[in-house]
Amino acid sequence: MRRPVPRTLRGQLIVLIIAALAVAQAITLWLFIDQRALAVRSALSLEAADRAGNLVRLLSDAPPALAPEILRAANSPLVQFSIADKPAVAQGKQAGHTLIANRIRELLGPGGPRAIRVELHRGEGPMPMMPGASPRMMQMHAAMNAGRMSAVELSLSIALKDGRWLNMTSRFHDPPYQWVWSETATFALTAALLGLVLWLALGRLVRPLERLAATADRIGRGEAAGPIDIRGPEEMQHLAAAFAEMQARLQRFISERTRLLGALGHDLRSPLTALRVRAEMVDDDETRERIIAIIAEMQEMVEATLAFARGMATAERVDSVELSLFLGAIVDEFRDLGGEVALQGKDAKLRLRPNAMRRALRNLIENALRYGQRARITASVDKADAWITIDDDGPGIPDASLERVFDPFVRLEGSRSRETGGTGLGLSIARTIVHAHGGEITLRNRPEGGLQAQIRVPLGAGQVLQGAGVVTP
Structure with missing residues (x-):
C-alpha cells in the first residue's frame, strides 16, 4: 500500500513545511501547557498559604476551646489542618520554598519571627481523612479520591504562640488542558x-x-x-x-x-560500379562470375550501410498515428506478398516517425517470416507505453547472443539458415529507430519455441482509445 505522499516536488515541499509547522505548534503547545500548570500550581500554593496564615491568626484570637471547631470548618477533602506538638514537616524541608513562607509571614504581621516549614512533593494515592469529619465531608472526600490520583502535595508546619504546631496538608492536581x-x-x-x-x-x-x-x-x-x-x-x-x-x-x-x-557508403558506390564493369571484361567465365558475386555482395553491404545511416537520421517529421491502422497497413503489405501474419491487441495514438518505425517493424516481421514461417503481432497499452510484440515459430537464438545480434553486421549462422541473405544490419537499424523514439527493443526465446521481439514506445501525447481494439486473424 503506497503512503499518501504527494509525488510532485511542489506537493512534497508543501507537506514538509506544513508538517514542520505542525511540529513547532505541538512543541509550543506542550511548553504552554507546562508553563500553565506551573502558574496554576503557584497560584494554588499561594492560596493555600493565605488560607493557612489566616487560620493561624484566627486561632491566635479565638479561645482555645474553639480550636477543634475552627479546624473542622477549615478542612476540606483536599486541604486538611491539624494541631500537634511536633511539626509534620521535618527540619530542612522548607529550603527552596521561601516564597510561600514569606507570604505567610506577611499575613501574620510583625508579631515576631515564627518557624515556618514548607514541603512540596508528588502525592500518590488518596489523602487520609481527618477523624471526626462530617458525613457530607466524608462523601465528598470519597468522590474526589476515587481512582488513582497523582498530584502535587503541599505540606506546611507553622509554629503557634503556645509552642504547638499547625500542620496543613493540601493536594491539588495539575489542571487538565481543555482543547479550544x-x-x-x-x-x-x-x-x-x-x-x-x-x-x-x-x-x-x-x-x-x-x-x-x-x-x-x-x-x-x-x-x-x-x-x-x-x-x-x-x-x-x-x-x-x-x-x-x-x-x-x-x-x-x-x-x-x-x-x-x-x-562513406555513397562514395563506395562509384568504385564498385567501375569494378563491375571491369569484371564483365574478364574472359574466364568462372573467374568473372566469382568476381561479380563478390562485387554484388559488397554493393549489398554498401546499400545496407546507407540504410543504417538513414535509420540513424532524425529528419523525418514526427506525426500522430493510430496504432491499429499503422500496424494493419504493414500487415496487409506482407499478406499481399503471401506472408502469414496475424494481428491483435489494443489501439492507441502514438507520436512517431511513420516511415522510420515502419521500416523497423518490417525488418522484424521479415525475420519472423524468414526463420519462423509465420508472424503473430500483438499490440498492448499501459499508462505510459505502447507495446508491440512479434512472435515466430523459428529455431530461436542462443541466449548468450540475444544482445549481440543487435550489433552491425552480426549474423548467427549457427542458429539461422545460411540461405537468408542480408548483411546483419536489420536488427541494428530496428534498434536505432526505436531508440530514436525514446523506446526499447528486446529479444527473448519463447518457452514453447520460437523467438519473441518486443518493442516499447512511449505514448507521449498520445491517448488510449478506450473500448477500441483491433483483431485481424
Whole structure:
C-alpha cells in the first residue's frame, strides 16, 4: 500500500513545511501547557498559604476551646489542618520554598519571627481523612479520591504562640488542558495560507523544471526541440544553459557520425560500379562470375550501410498515428506478398516517425517470416507505453547472443539458415529507430519455441482509445 505522499516536488515541499509547522505548534503547545500548570500550581500554593496564615491568626484570637471547631470548618477533602506538638514537616524541608513562607509571614504581621516549614512533593494515592469529619465531608472526600490520583502535595508546619504546631496538608492536581477549537481553526487557517503562498511561490521553481523535462522527453523521442526559455531562479537558468549546450553537442556528434557513415557508403558506390564493369571484361567465365558475386555482395553491404545511416537520421517529421491502422497497413503489405501474419491487441495514438518505425517493424516481421514461417503481432497499452510484440515459430537464438545480434553486421549462422541473405544490419537499424523514439527493443526465446521481439514506445501525447481494439486473424 503506497503512503499518501504527494509525488510532485511542489506537493512534497508543501507537506514538509506544513508538517514542520505542525511540529513547532505541538512543541509550543506542550511548553504552554507546562508553563500553565506551573502558574496554576503557584497560584494554588499561594492560596493555600493565605488560607493557612489566616487560620493561624484566627486561632491566635479565638479561645482555645474553639480550636477543634475552627479546624473542622477549615478542612476540606483536599486541604486538611491539624494541631500537634511536633511539626509534620521535618527540619530542612522548607529550603527552596521561601516564597510561600514569606507570604505567610506577611499575613501574620510583625508579631515576631515564627518557624515556618514548607514541603512540596508528588502525592500518590488518596489523602487520609481527618477523624471526626462530617458525613457530607466524608462523601465528598470519597468522590474526589476515587481512582488513582497523582498530584502535587503541599505540606506546611507553622509554629503557634503556645509552642504547638499547625500542620496543613493540601493536594491539588495539575489542571487538565481543555482543547479550544479556535486554536485548531487558527492553525488550519495558518496552514492553508502558508500552503497557498508556497504553492504560488514554488511554481516559479517547478515550472522551469517541467519545461526542461518536457524538452528532454521530446529530445529522447528524437523530436526537434527549440531553445529552452527558463525564467526562473538563477540556478534553473544555469541548468537550462548546461542542458542546451549538452543537446547541441549531442546533435553535432550524431550528425557528424551520420554524415560520415552516409558519405562513406555513397562514395563506395562509384568504385564498385567501375569494378563491375571491369569484371564483365574478364574472359574466364568462372573467374568473372566469382568476381561479380563478390562485387554484388559488397554493393549489398554498401546499400545496407546507407540504410543504417538513414535509420540513424532524425529528419523525418514526427506525426500522430493510430496504432491499429499503422500496424494493419504493414500487415496487409506482407499478406499481399503471401506472408502469414496475424494481428491483435489494443489501439492507441502514438507520436512517431511513420516511415522510420515502419521500416523497423518490417525488418522484424521479415525475420519472423524468414526463420519462423509465420508472424503473430500483438499490440498492448499501459499508462505510459505502447507495446508491440512479434512472435515466430523459428529455431530461436542462443541466449548468450540475444544482445549481440543487435550489433552491425552480426549474423548467427549457427542458429539461422545460411540461405537468408542480408548483411546483419536489420536488427541494428530496428534498434536505432526505436531508440530514436525514446523506446526499447528486446529479444527473448519463447518457452514453447520460437523467438519473441518486443518493442516499447512511449505514448507521449498520445491517448488510449478506450473500448477500441483491433483483431485481424
